Amino acid sequence: MPWTAHDRPFLDPAVVSRLGTLELKARTVVEGLLSGLHRSPFKGFSVEFAEYRQYIPGDDIATIDWKVYARSDRYYIKKFEEETNLDCHLMLDVSGSMGYGSHHVMSKFEYGACLAASLGYLMNRQRDAVGLTAFDENIVTMLPASSRPGHLLSLLVTLDRLKTARQTNVSKPLHQLADTLTKRGIVVLISDLLDDPAEIIRGLKHFQFRGIDVIVFHVLDHDEIEFPFERATRFEDLETSEEVMAVPGVVRAQYLKEIGALIERYRRELGSSGIDYQLVDTNQPLEIALLSYLSARSRSL
């Protein structure tokens, strides 16, 4: 059964944004998410026994070790340490356009970084190797995938040091990364995808060609989805500094049509290509994005 955003209360991104470090944010989001899940999302891909624990109501009955019960007349459940050989690559867009943020919540970049950190934390926790690639028009930073315990810290520090700056060229880093990956795994792209959709889709399909699953988090600010501006405004492009004076009332309909068409195109073309596409509004809780990942992850196994 897929998880939905309405099944449970999540942390408001505004709350998350006020948490101190990226690690704390990631841990809060992930632990908060996992602590409420009754069914283990890791069922089926953990193989190594870790310990016994006394059964407590709510635990899955299937995990009860009946042999121990026969010997001791007590219910114990088996706990396994997960093992994986899956490489997960987080690709975070740090182009200038990701710097946009409104309504006193996180910018797209901050939201994306937090999402990347949470995913990294989650993956590290389940012993998946996780790597990070930050890019704008080129690859800015690349942290190879690893499941070492200390690797999460490196990942978080790298994320913490990232800043938005340059223009976007999403497809180019996609191709570069696709060429470098030799091992099957998952690529998680976190970007606003404000680039040529055809090129981006082509780059994503490159991963599929290499046998790598792709999950796309299309991060957009609420303003970019709804265009709630009222008064005449001079809009300055975050990447090109190009300015356009526009009256929102005049351009809103056309803009919404354009952004809707762009989203729909990604949803349609990526879906048809077997690429998980998730539109993420920065107003939405991060857990929803994580659940999307977990859902996609469970499907891929």
Added chain:
Amino acid sequence: MLSFLAPLFLAGAAAAAVPIVLHLLKREPEARVKFAAVKLIKQAPVEYTDRRRLRELLLLALRVTALLLLALAFARPFVATGAAVGTTGVTVVALDTSYSLAAPGRFERARQLAKDAVARAPAGDLVGVVTFADQAEIVSAPGSDRTLANDAIQQASPGFGATRYRAALSAASQHLAGRRGTVVVVTDLQENGWDAGDRASVPEGTTIQVADVGAMPPNLAVTAVRVLADRVVATVHNGSPRARDARVHLTIDKRPAGDAVVSLGASQSAEATFAGAPRGTAAAVTVDDPDGIQADNVRYAVLGGTSPSSVLVVTGSGDVNRDAFYVQHALAAGTRADAAFQIAGVAAAQLASWTEERLAPHAAVLLLSTRGLERRGRELLAGYVQHGGGLFIAAGPEVDGEVVGDVLGAGSTLQIAAPNVGKPASRVLAPADGRHPVFQTFAANPASLGLVTFRNAARVAGTACQTLARFTTGETALVECPAGEGRAIVIASDLDNRWNDFPLHATFVPFVHEVVRFLASAHLQTVDYLIGDAPPGVPRVPGIVTAGAAARGAGGARAIAVNVDPRESDPARLSMDDFQSAVTRLKDTGALETRGEARQQEDQQHLWQYALAAMAILLAAEGVLAARTA
């Protein structure tokens, strides 16, 4: 000049500031947003900033103009002309040019005071100059050029008129025309400048200032000359505070005819008598007073010029002693020299042999009988009346209505019919128009005429005639009928104690006098005039002048004496307070008149409708533009 009927509504124009203020307040620093999806915005039709800003300014201008037009419409604008023009203040300098200022040095001082008043007039005020004595004259209409006002003052000079403040203030008030104004009266504050009970009216709010020229210098004046049969008597007044001896001279036809010396106490008058029957046409009495006012040092008189006016009485026989006994005695009665009339009688039948020239000199004609009045005589009377003569018809038993119809000319509507048989025997006369000059004498006691009993009365009617009195029975008693340049008064009874007892009553004499005087008013010959009362065309200079006889029958040109008003020689002065208290400030009648005229002009122009129409058009344009701008 654009004026407003309700200028207070212009304050509503301040509402025009509202959109301006809103515009300025709303003109925050330009909203700038750093945005990621600019290229998506660019794909929408983008409005250029400059064009939008221009459109917004145009919108602002339209809204402001619409509000201004609304305020303008409510203020009821109109292009003012005439008295409705403007609210600029006006200063009118009224300069006394009466002869009391003709003493050496006095008028120069008056001029200087007037120029000072011009110089002191508030900046921006229009300044005008009025000279006045017994009449006022605008010598410099209110204007912004004060040089013109000063030139007019410089060119003014004292004349021979007497001071009349009322004339000055009336003229000045007309030029204030409802505007804020100041009237500066430059005068020597003579008390006689106000007639008894006289008041002048100025608009409320008008400031009256008096520039006092100063008291009159010691002065001697000849205030009257009486020509009697055996002597000439002149009255000399000493206007100085000390006794003086005055040398008085009589000249007749410019030849010395006598000298006299009179002793005069302080502020007293005395008579100088020149014995001997005056022979000649014109007399002049002068007094030596080189330091005083010169104009009142001489007085003129026409010798033999006070003959009574002649009244022709037309009777049946021509014997006025018999046929017009009561009328003759009534006309001869009179206490004043000019009150009595010279009476001439003629039989109606004899008029046919008269000429126009013989009839013309008579001041009035009393038609008491038409017995024997032939066509020629009727035409003669008709011509007399048509050319300005006065005819008094007593429609008694001696007067035939058929004949009378002809004596007023062909266009006459006068009809006189014999009395009805069997009518009540007694009736009383009651004036229908008490304001008519004929009844002025009876104004104090109109009931006195009710004592007369009329036993019989003719039936008098005329569509063009004005009924002056009716009998208590409702019949017409007295009518006035215009005929050409003259007029006739018809009484529906006789004047010989036959149909009424009018001649036996005290009211008969004044009634006959007033009727005859009214009819003869164009012919009465006055020979002694004050300058202010001189006939038109006569120079306003003292002396013996020949006046052209305007009226037919005056006998052509005649000599008249024109003298200065002796009251001007009276040195009595007003205080400033007395002067001010004689001025009544009306409830801004000038302003009301101006407002009335302004309202009339505004009603004719309807500019407010154009303003509202323009506002509606602007608002429509604003609506279209706003819809495109939103």
